[in-house]
Amino acid sequence: MADDELDAIRARRMAELQAGGGQNQPSPEEQAERQRQMSDMKNSILSQVLDQSARARLNTISIAKPEKAKMIEGMLMQMAQSGQIQNKLGEDQLKGLLEKVSERTNKKTTVKFKRRGLDDSDDEF
Numbered sequence: 001m002a003d004d005e006l007d008a009i010r011a012r013r014m015a016e017l018q019a020g021g022g023q024n025q026p027s028p029e030e031q032a033e034r035q036r037q038m039s040d041m042k043n044s045i046l047s048q049v050l051d052q053s054a055r056a057r058l059n060t061i062s063i064a065k066p067e068k069a070k071m072i073e074g075m076l077m078q079m080a081q082s083g084q085i086q087n088k089l090g091e092d093q094l095k096g097l098l099e100k101v102s103e104r105t106n107k108k109t110t111v112k113f114k115r116r117g118l119d120d121s122d123d124e125f
Helices: 003-019 028-049 052-064 066-081 091-104
Strands: none
Touching: 028 052, 028 066, 052 066, 052 091, 066 091
């Protein structure tokens, strides 16, 4: 490429950046469209790898624990794209996958009782 051509390309690119305000972020409409496409793709992949009962269980989980459901959906999509899933998964296989995820993200719940001082006002009566 000659220097003249390179300068012309640079000038054109600079004009495009100035006209667009130099923003590389897509418009809200483009973001919504991209998010809708991603959601459609996710739903189509999940419908291909899960049978009806497993899909219903995953939807129930997404209502109760959305972060866990998103983690499972991501794992299922990754497994499907890498070819680890050959047939549709049933509810039992999904339960097994859920147990594995629960073991990995095992959170211990502790309950602490905060006791007040020794105020025995019941003894007065």
